[in-house]
Amino acid sequence: MSVGIRHDDLRRRNRAMVISAVRRAGQPSRTEIAATTGLSHSTISAISSDLIQEGILSESKASEAVSLKRGRPQVGLALNPEAAAVLTVVLSLNFLSVAVIDYAGQVIAEEQRRLDTLTMPRDELIGECTAIVRRRLEDPDLDVQSIARIALAIQGITDSHARAMLWSPITPQTNIAFADILEGEFGIPATMENDCNMMAVALRWRDPDRYRDDFIAILLSHGIGMGLVLKGELFTGTHSSGGEFGHMIHRPGGALCRCGRRGCVEAYAGNYAIWRNARQLSENAEPVADVSDADMRALAARAREADGPEREAYRRAGEALGFGLGSLFALIDPAPVAMVGVSAGAFDLIEPALREAIAQTAGGQHSGSISFDTEPNELPLIREGCAMRALSFVDQEIFAPGIQAKPGKKDVA
Amino acid sequence: MSVGIRHDDLRRRNRAMVISAVRRAGQPSRTEIAATTGLSHSTISAISSDLIQEGILSESKASEAVSLKRGRPQVGLALNPEAAAVLTVVLSLNFLSVAVIDYAGQVIAEEQRRLDTLTMPRDELIGECTAIVRRRLEDPDLDVQSIARIALAIQGITDSHARAMLWSPITPQTNIAFADILEGEFGIPATMENDCNMMAVALRWRDPDRYRDDFIAILLSHGIGMGLVLKGELFTGTHSSGGEFGHMIHRPGGALCRCGRRGCVEAYAGNYAIWRNARQLSENAEPVADVSDADMRALAARAREADGPEREAYRRAGEALGFGLGSLFALIDPAPVAMVGVSAGAFDLIEPALREAIAQTAGGQHSGSISFDTEPNELPLIREGCAMRALSFVDQEIFAPGIQAKPGKKDVA
DNA sequence: CAGTATTTTTTCGAGGCTCGAAAAAATAGA
DNA sequence: TCTATTTTTTCGAGCCTCGAAAAAATACTG
Numbered sequence: 009m010s011v012g013i014r015h016d017d018l019r020r021r022n023r024a025m026v027i028s029a030v031r032r033a034g035q036p037s038r039t040e041i042a043a044t045t046g047l048s049h050s051t052i053s054a055i056s057s058d059l060i061q062e063g064i065l066s067e068s069k070a071s072e073a074v075s076l077k078r079g080r081p082q083v084g085l086a087l088n089p090e091a092a093a094v095l096t097v098v099l100s101l102n103f104l105s106v107a108v109i110d111y112a113g114q115v116i117a118e119e120q121r122r123l124d125t126l127t128m129p130r131d132e133l134i135g136e137c138t139a140i141v142r143r144r145l146e147d148p149d150l151d152v153q154s155i156a157r158i159a160l161a162i163q164g165i166t167d168s169h170a171r172a173m174l175w176s177p178i179t180p181q182t183n184i185a186f187a188d189i190l191e192g193e194f195g196i197p198a199t200m201e202n203d204c205n206m207m208a209v210a211l212r213w214r215d216p217d218r219y220r221d222d223f224i225a226i227l228l229s230h231g232i233g234m235g236l237v238l239k240g241e242l243f244t245g246t247h248s249s250g251g252e253f254g255h256m257i258h259r260p261g262g263a264l265c266r267c268g269r270r271g272c273v274e275a276y277a278g279n280y281a282i283w284r285n286a287r288q289l290s291e292n293a294e295p296v297a298d299v300s301d302a303d304m305r306a307l308a309a310r311a312r313e314a315d316g317p318e319r320e321a322y323r324r325a326g327e328a329l330g331f332g333l334g335s336l337f338a339l340i341d342p343a344p345v346a347m348v349g350v351s352a353g354a355f356d357l358i359e360p361a362l363r364e365a366i367a368q369t370a371g372g373q374h375s376g377s378i379s380f381d382t383e384p385n386e387l388p389l390i391r392e393g394c395a396m397r398a399l400s401f402v403d404q405e406i407f408a409p410g411i412q413a414k415p416g417k418k419d420v421a
Numbered sequence: 422m423s424v425g426i427r428h429d430d431l432r433r434r435n436r437a438m439v440i441s442a443v444r445r446a447g448q449p450s451r452t453e454i455a456a457t458t459g460l461s462h463s464t465i466s467a468i469s470s471d472l473i474q475e476g477i478l479s480e481s482k483a484s485e486a487v488s489l490k491r492g493r494p495q496v497g498l499a500l501n502p503e504a505a506a507v508l509t510v511v512l513s514l515n516f517l518s519v520a521v522i523d524y525a526g527q528v529i530a531e532e533q534r535r536l537d538t539l540t541m542p543r544d545e546l547i548g549e550c551t552a553i554v555r556r557r558l559e560d561p562d563l564d565v566q567s568i569a570r571i572a573l574a575i576q577g578i579t580d581s582h583a584r585a586m587l588w589s590p591i592t593p594q595t596n597i598a599f600a601d602i603l604e605g606e607f608g609i610p611a612t613m614e615n616d617c618n619m620m621a622v623a624l625r626w627r628d629p630d631r632y633r634d635d636f637i638a639i640l641l642s643h644g645i646g647m648g649l650v651l652k653g654e655l656f657t658g659t660h661s662s663g664g665e666f667g668h669m670i671h672r673p674g675g676a677l678c679r680c681g682r683r684g685c686v687e688a689y690a691g692n693y694a695i696w697r698n699a700r701q702l703s704e705n706a707e708p709v710a711d712v713s714d715a716d717m718r719a720l721a722a723r724a725r726e727a728d729g730p731e732r733e734a735y736r737r738a739g740e741a742l743g744f745g746l747g748s749l750f751a752l753i754d755p756a757p758v759a760m761v762g763v764s765a766g767a768f769d770l771i772e773p774a775l776r777e778a779i780a781q782t783a784g785g786q787h788s789g790s791i792s793f794d795t796e797p798n799e800l801p802l803i804r805e806g807c808a809m810r811a812l813s814f815v816d817q818e819i820f821a822p823g824i825q826a827k828p829g830k831k832d833v834a
Numbered sequence: 835c836a837g838t839a840t841t842t843t844t845t846c847g848a849g850g851c852t853c854g855a856a857a858a859a860a861t862a863g864a
Numbered sequence: 865t866c867t868a869t870t871t872t873t874t875c876g877a878g879c880c881t882c883g884a885a886a887a888a889a890t891a892c893t894g
Contacts, residue, residue: 015882016850037871078870079869257751370669431879432879463845837894838892858874863869
């Protein structure tokens with residue numbers, strides 16, 4: 009339902025815009041902010057003076073760059089690190105990690121923990137998460153008044169409102185309302201995010217030139233995941249986090265996937281699938297629960313050495329990814345791709361077959377111009393994404409309160 | 422780049438919102454508008470009084486429903502049909518049709534014309550389009566001061582800014598900047614829309630209960646097209662109209678598609694593919710240029726009569742559509758589907774295999790709850806969609822001028 | 835049939851926001 | 865030290881929305 013703009017929304021939105029401009033630009037002057045937002049200098053002056061008084065921004069006296077121009081020097085505005093803090097929790101296969109981040113985005117505390125997620129009962133899994141959060145919150149060394157927000161990321165499917173984990177390969181448990189659980193336990197607003205979406209968010213902050221309005225982040229790990237940004241917004245499904253690239257159908261009735269179905273892209277390109285093919289096992293062979301990163305790297309090394317079943321396994325992975333991307337490109341058109349995760353380190357083995365496959369699809373006409381980046385380590389990306397997600401929430405919902413979640417929807421027609 | 426909200430945007434946006442509320446609701450009272458927009462009665466009163474004075478809205482004295490409540494009766498606001506007029510042009514295989522629509526959405530003039538689009542040279546094709554528009558504009562019977570907007574729809578791929586046709590199956594020509602051509606010729610703002618997108622727009626207006634925020638319109642015709650609405654907005658690709666569902670890959674290296682590639686969904690489910698399979702021709706056989714609707718209906722009749730190659734052809738079409746939808750659902754989650762076009766009339770033959778295929782995919786868990794509607798006639802839908810598209814432009818860009826195209830983009834993180 | 839209750843719509847003053855112009859502040863060059 | 869230049873703040877004007885109260889228009893009631 010479309011909703012009008014009230015008078016007081018105006019200030020709130022423009023406040024949010026100023027904060028966001030500072031977060032993006034680092035240390036912009038008031039004049040720069042006025043230029044990027046299109047608001048008048050008077051308005052920016054008024055808003056930033058408010059924000060400084062409230063302790064959200066601070067003037068960075070250190071005019072490092074010796075002013076080359078004459079005239080009154082610009083004074084940079086920066087986020088006040090002590091204005092708030094957020095907490096990120098990343099839950100992946102057999103691994104739980106948490107970090108406390110200050111308002112400026114610096115990690116100020118962290119803790120990591122190995123645990124056996126696959127066999128853990130429900131209560132224990134939840135208990136481990138709340139316990140690790142509690143330890144960070146109650147840490148006497150941490151001189152943070154309070155945590156404004158918790159962002160939790162998990163491998164798997166979450167709901168589109170970022171409240172619950174619906175399904176995850178790291179545990180047989182389903183439908184855990186992590187956001188509600190953490191909020192109930194600690195009284196801090198929380199969200200439950202999809203890991204690949206957080207990768208995409210992080211890439212956008214890391215390299216806004218390359219990853220701006222439209223790009224694809226694909227996780228090549230035990231499973232295949234995707235985070236998708238279209239028209240500058242994170243793409244989600246109608247009910248869930250969506251974007252389950254790994255479960256698009258590559259070959260109807262084909263190889264057995266970890267999800268129990270057949271012919272998914274993941275059943276050819278996931279670590280377990282590459283492993284299965286490298287060992288020349290049947291396509292019907294039950295997927296193994298886990299292949300260590302070291303084993304995968306060894307596999308890639310063998311594939312590079314000689315033209316054997318290992319190389320063929322990577323070729324098939326590339327083919328599946330290529331046809332999958334081709335179908336995806338038929339829907340969204342080609343866009344820059346970032347390959348993330350341990351098998352991104354073997355992208356040299358994957359790329360030829362991948363490009364050959366794409367060339368046979370709707371993406372084909374641009375197949376040469378599609379560029380792939382690789383980043384073998386997904387965990388730092390996921391954590392960064394969570395941090396930015398949580399901080400942006402603080403920027404917009406806490407420091408520019410009352411703003412409507414969605415600007416009045418425009419009509420389709 | 423995010424941009425601040427200026428003070429005068431406020432009025433403009435709220436004006437647009439009031440107009441849009443009236444277009445959607447038919448004849449809402451000021452009180453109803455205040456309720457749906459969340460704005461105060463005073464504001465609605467001021468804005469609607471402006472709009473009436475400007476001749477955009479009118480009070481519909483005819484308080485038809487004899488007021489059952491006591492108190493001052495509500496007075497409905499309606500769009501003034503004479504406030505503006507728009508023109509729609511629909512270009513499909515061998516067929517060109519144009520209509521003039523008043524501001525309230527009623528058709529006030531139309532013209533249709535058969536032509537041989539497949540063999541026509543570029544200039545002639547463009548010439549036919551401008552000529553038919555010119556005839557409507559210069560029609561002395563038409564007592565319309567001026568046309569405020571032209572919306573042109575074509576089967577095929579358009580660019581994401583709705584300016585040009587990039588590729589179309591109805592002509593060998595490519596990259597025709599129809600929007601610029603029409604604007605140059607007549608000095609009237611114009612857009613070049615994808616036909617399936619217009620179907621989706623029309624469905625949303627026809628049945629907003631079923632087709633609201635997330636749904637899929639699939640054209641089952643000579644080719645396979647799709648219009649997709651996600652989160653209340655029309656989905657487009659990063660460069661083109663996108664959503665080329667028909668060219669997702671069903672079987673790598675499979676049947677020959679009209680697009681020259683292999684294994685596309687369309688190569689199994691397009692009319693020419695059903696025709697090819699029904700005749701038991703090779704999958705490599707060159708697609709025929711056109712199959713008449715009558716021939717397709719006869720084919721469906723034979724398939725219903727006996728279990729022969731015709732029935733098998735529809736089964737294969739269903740299978741391809743099902744696996745395609747399965748892959749689509751992996752990305753966007755299941756959503757209501759409208760099947761449009763001549764082969765939607767044979768959906769009884771398609772549905773069983775389609776559902777069986779979906780059940781084997783990520784959409785499987787909800788396969789029972791996915792509902793399909795059918796609408797065998799795409800042309801009226803496309804025209805209606807164009808009309809609503811053009812009228813919405815007038816609502817927002819002309820009668821609420823200066824509004825920024827996009828509200829300041831929210832950050833991904 | 836006049837008076838009262840009820841609901842819708844308009845009017846009016848208050849408060850808040852952004853803007854442009856002008857003033858103030860802060861620096862580099864002359 | 866003075867001047868030119870650039871950034872930032874100040875201040876009044878002009879809009880816009882809002883709430884409260886008034887006005888308008890009808891149904892009920894005795």
